[in-house]
Amino acid sequence: MSKSTAQVLIFVFILVTLPIFFITIPVIISYYNRIKRANNNIDFSYGGMDVQLKKRADLIPNLVSSVKTIMKHETELFERITSLRSGIASAEERSAERFQMEGELSSAMGALNVSMENYPEIKSNTNMLQLQRNLTETEEQISAARRAYNSAVLNINNMITTFPGNIFGAAFDAKEGTYFQATEGDTKNPNIGNLFGV
């Protein structure tokens, strides 16, 4: 091989490999970082939501034990709440099953709130009202945390299910997130007027 041919070959080699250094590698790094950041966001949002879900789980026994003696006709509802609470404790984190149960628990708590309307002795008890207040506030926080979590999930799902993100997603072992769907109770505004005769 002549010197000039070798020089041409080296030039072609540089020309072919140059984009790898200046385009391909930065693109790979960028996708890697974006996926990592999106995953971190999910973890962060989930952490915030988990705190609120646990707070609710801690409030439930107090509420149930306080109203159980008064609301004697709601045995079925109390059983459902207790069973959902223990089911959630044993469910796998971030699983669709857990989110389903959390959603059902929100609905059950909403139903309990509505039922309490029929018991004037509850409505006149300030401790009970305080407990209910905490629960309603926690439900609002859960709703906000759920929306933040779903937004983070949407972000990573959009990233790794569209081209070329799907290739990088598969390469970096990124998994689609599970949405925490709102239950019917979450999307309705609480009718506080009815609850307290305001």
Add this chain to the structure above:
Amino acid sequence: MEESHAGFLQEEADKLEKRRARARTLQFFYRFTVGLLFKLLVAGIYVGIVIAIIFPPVGLYVLGAALAAFLLSLVPVPIERYEEYLKTNLLPEIFKRLYPEYTYDPEGLNMESIKASGIFNSSLFKKAERIEGEDRVSGEIKGVKVDFNEVEFYSYPINWGKTIGFIFLLILLLPFIIWRLLTSDGDMSSDHGGSSSSSGGLLIRDEVKFYRGLFLHADFHKKFHGSVYMMPKKLVKYGDRFSDEFSTSGRPINLENAQLNELYQVTAPDPQLAYYLLSPKVLESIFEIYQREKALPIVILRDGQMYMTIPWQRDYFAVDLRTKIQGPEYFGKYLSEIESFQKIVEHMALDTRIWTKN
């Protein structure tokens, strides 16, 4: 409407109609006498100043004209007197009788809240040489403390075009000025010294109203710390006017409402805080305000308070001399404006205080 209120409004309508009819006639004469004469005098003064440079005795006429213009400016403008009566006498009385929960101040300005809101850029306050407030309504709407007022920011930038034109005119007249200086017996020197000492007076400034809108401050029904910004996307480019904290206030937040997402850029230090405050109901309310008022409010939720401004030219409680006041119905537009304040608060669901903040 209660009978006593209807009677009160009828009485006030009769009184106001007499004032309106008189103000309308006076305004007509004012425009063609005092108003016209004043404009002619001002024009004459400008021309006189230029001529006086060449022919100083004209300066005496200029002084006379300036004095006459000053005296004419003291003549009250009928429409302004009418507006003053409406805003300082009648509207406060209407508020007192019909809406005792509010107080009305025709020239009030909630400066403290405007500054605390962070809506306006800090450099804007430096730039604004005059900030005016109008039609301040404060009080409680269903237990929520609210404060509304119209706000206007003015600056007086140098109009370089006019300034250069004026200087050019002076340069053109310079030979005459020099000639007058050389040929005068000394009287001119004092005049010349007076004009040169006020070199700042050579700069011609324009009055620029760079912001006008409704400003609202309300106690938000949730206790929180931090700031959530909702800035209309079309206003983000006006970084020199609105919040300088907006771009650095945190992470961008995606709203579930696709239409609002198109219209707004939302930032918050923590997405959970943003979603907690911007509940679906609040977002729905902001969208309803947009649809009803055809204007996008800038919303900032900060440390338990809500601040909102709607940039628009709408003038609340504006006077109208042409419409005959036939009865209490005339006040309908004013009452509907008061109620539109209420609607904004109700739309924001601030009255749905689920619980107290504590």
